[in-house]
Amino acid sequence: MSILESVSSPDDLKRVPQADLPELAAEIRELIISTVSRNGGHMASNLGVVELTIALHRLFDSPTDCIIFDVSHQAYAHKILTGRAAGFEKIRTSEGYSGYFEPSESPHDVLALGHAGCGPSIALGIAHAKRMRGEEGYVVCVVGDGSLTSGLAYEGLSNIVALNPPNLMVVLNDNGMAISENVGWLAKWRDRWLPRLRDGLELDDDFQTLERVTERLAPKVPFGEFMLSLGRGLKGAMQKAIIPEIGMVWDELGFNYLGPVGGHDIDELLQVVTGARQYSDKVPFLHVLTKKGYGWDPATEEPVRYHQPGPPQRGVRKQLYSEYFAGVLAEEMASDERVVAISAAMLEGTGLVKVAERFPDRVFDVGICEQQAVSMAAGMARAGLRPVVCIYSTFLQRAFDQIMHDVCMNDLPVVFAIDRAGLVGQDGKSHHGLYDLAYMRIPPNMVVAVPRDEVEMGRLLHTALHQDRPFALRFPKGEVSGVRMPEDRRLTPIGTAEVLQEGKGICLAAVGELVHTALAAGETLAREGIEVQVVNVRFIKPIDDALVQELCDNFTDVVVLEEGTSVGGVAAALLEAIARLRGSGPRVHQLAAGDIFPGHGEQDELRRLLGLDEAAVAHKVRTIAEG
Structure with a gap:
């Protein structure tokens, strides 16, 4: 045993x-x-x-x-x-x-x-x-x-x-480390004194050995107690000299x-x-x-590599969204010297390490100081730069006042690259990025966009960097979709949705990776004789008013798919737009992560448990169609 x-x-x-x-x-x-x-x-x-x-x-x-x-x-x-x-x-x-x-x-x-x-x-x-x-x-x-x-x-x-x-x-x-090496005055201070700290530990060991011997001998030799007292004083003085x-x-x-x-x-x-x-x-x-x-x-x-290793990889790994984003960001930085990147202790996680190697003077790691990251970005934008704050969704919420007060109240062109949005998997409820759609819609002047794949993400980043206003770009944890599309950097008109599949009666309005779930469910339903329209909503703020008018005119039901909280997100934005434009409209149904803190597990498993997989979407539409 x-x-x-x-x-x-x-x-x-x-x-x-x-x-x-x-x-x-x-x-x-x-x-x-x-x-x-x-x-x-x-x-x-x-x-x-x-x-x-x-x-x-x-x-x-x-x-x-x-x-x-x-x-x-x-x-x-x-x-x-x-x-x-x-x-x-x-x-x-x-x-x-x-x-x-x-x-x-x-x-x-x-x-x-x-x-x-x-x-x-x-x-x-x-x-x-x-x-x-x-x-x-x-x-x-x-x-x-x-x-x-x-x-x-x-x-x-x-x-x-x-x-x-x-x-x-x-x-x-x-x-001496966080997820990767620490930054700031504290880290520099520690690096300066670490050799002395190690020396101090060794010195302390030597003095403790000598002290134990002297304690045993003190009663037996002349002036023993005096020598012991003197030795202890010397020990303290030497330690202070080494680690002052x-x-x-x-x-x-x-x-x-x-x-x-x-x-x-x-x-x-x-x-x-x-x-x-x-x-x-x-x-x-x-x-x-x-x-x-x-x-x-x-x-x-390799403490950075083994800070948080993932489970063993099965098969050939695709590029991660973080890696793809870092690549297109580097291209933007190469073509526009005003573009800079800011991270809050997440250079590794957000894929910025290679970008920092290429542009060492234009990538800034501020440590675990999300408020500092956003306020610094506001200052940079005010002075003519185009800052991109690369940050996990769960950590961005720590800087809400800076988003509202420093950036949006001043209508500054700061891009928020919101990584790990949606369900993140094994890290669980403290790390799911389920709330950014709701809280990023609140500040006036903010644009909120959710790409359906990596190519659209690149186009939306290009669009964001050509706006004179705050812009939030949300993308998930995990591998890219692997789509085969031209990777041109054309601008995407602000506040426009995209109809991907024509239908009647019922519309599936989705954002992000759930667009692919909606398309798959639409194909399944089509084989059953149920023709649904599938829309990539894309812009949550401003929402596409023309889309809202069409939904009010031609559809009885809209099913909103969003990988976020059920409060204040895409469905709320759609209902607000219907109230503003028409007063009434189609019935709006929502498939979301709920008003909860979901637990931990594989991403696909969590989507199934929360009713965000293809089967759940198809079942919802069948229920609506059957009346």
Whole structure:
């Protein structure tokens, strides 16, 4: 029986002999590696935080004590140690556990969390509420893997210092990286001092050995106690000489800085965390140095590649939408020197790495600072550039005020390239891009367009860069359609739809990849004698008024297909247009993802479960046709 098989809760972990904890860490790593290699998921981040997670769960009493991981994609070892080892092999599948914190799985997962930077604020809120209500329990906030490139994290840390709760500890999991390499002053500061940090750890080991020897000899030799005191003073002075800034900054901010500590030495972690709990004058800030991918050479050597590897590829892979978009963006940048690209810590994910290599002075990574990305784009547009903000849908929502206030209120030509729109699959409810159609329709002056394939995406990007107004371009996660069409960059008239299949009575009005679903359903229905019209709506704002008039004149029913929330999207835009133009019109039916936060699983499986596949569309039309 392995050690891990005997651990189904933090209480079990506390009974494992301390000498066996390194073996337990190795078994946890083996389970993570085998599972993520099969299912996909966050590999390198989780391999780097195993020992720290063991130490925290051994010393704290979760769930009475709350342990929060920011970002919670670092929580695989946490899940394994809190009763989910047996089902861990199904993580990120529809019948398995989430890859992020998920309270419905376990009380040890404090909140459903998937975005970076919110941990300190949430931890402060819980800690302060416990004090106000007279409840027991400590709160530990583990920040890292890029979270401290987020401005929100510093807002939380600032307020932690202001309230100074005695039941809160901040732990920095410092692996020097986020998804890819960090940017900004903090990253440069760390790069400057990392060699000294490593030297400081080695020096500390030497001094601890000497200190233990001196403690044993002090009572037996003349002036022994004096020599011990002198040695301890020398140790402190030498450490401050080697690492003069790293701790001073956090101390000056108002924390009780402890560290740096080696993050893969369980004995040292247990000792330091135990000591940190004794501080009550200021909130302890424990600085732990870890190595992303620790324990598995491929992930250590290529931490970016193994940050979040996907499941094994079957067959020949087509180009991804992100890759295709980056290619057409590079062509636009080559023909217009005003065009620049901005990413919020997602150069890899948005396909911009090669674009940055080609145009190093025109691609900007601002870190996990979505608000900064949009405000910076507004400034660039005001000064005559044509910025393209390349960002995941789920992260763009963090910058809504900047979209509204900085860009749209000033009617600036900023292009929002909204990647991972729609259902994203295994990352689940914190990462689905289901809400951008609704919130991007709100700001005045905004154009919102959804291409049905990669060729139309290229044309719409070209169109967007030739507008003097804000423009949102939405495209999905996954492979391109592989269409065979001319790839010219002709302009697409704003606010125009496209009829792809003629019909009568019933119209399927779709956007994005669901246009192909509508066409397939239309072919199936045609064989049954039901002739439906299929329309690529394409522009959600402004919607095609001529299309709306035609629908009112010639159709009894319109079925809207949209891979987004059922609130405020395409169906809402159509109904608003009918009310504005005619007052009444055809019956409007909606097939959407619902007013929910859908879970995780394969994209096609989620579409089937949500009624967005071909069979569901055809069934809906049959039901309407039968009256």
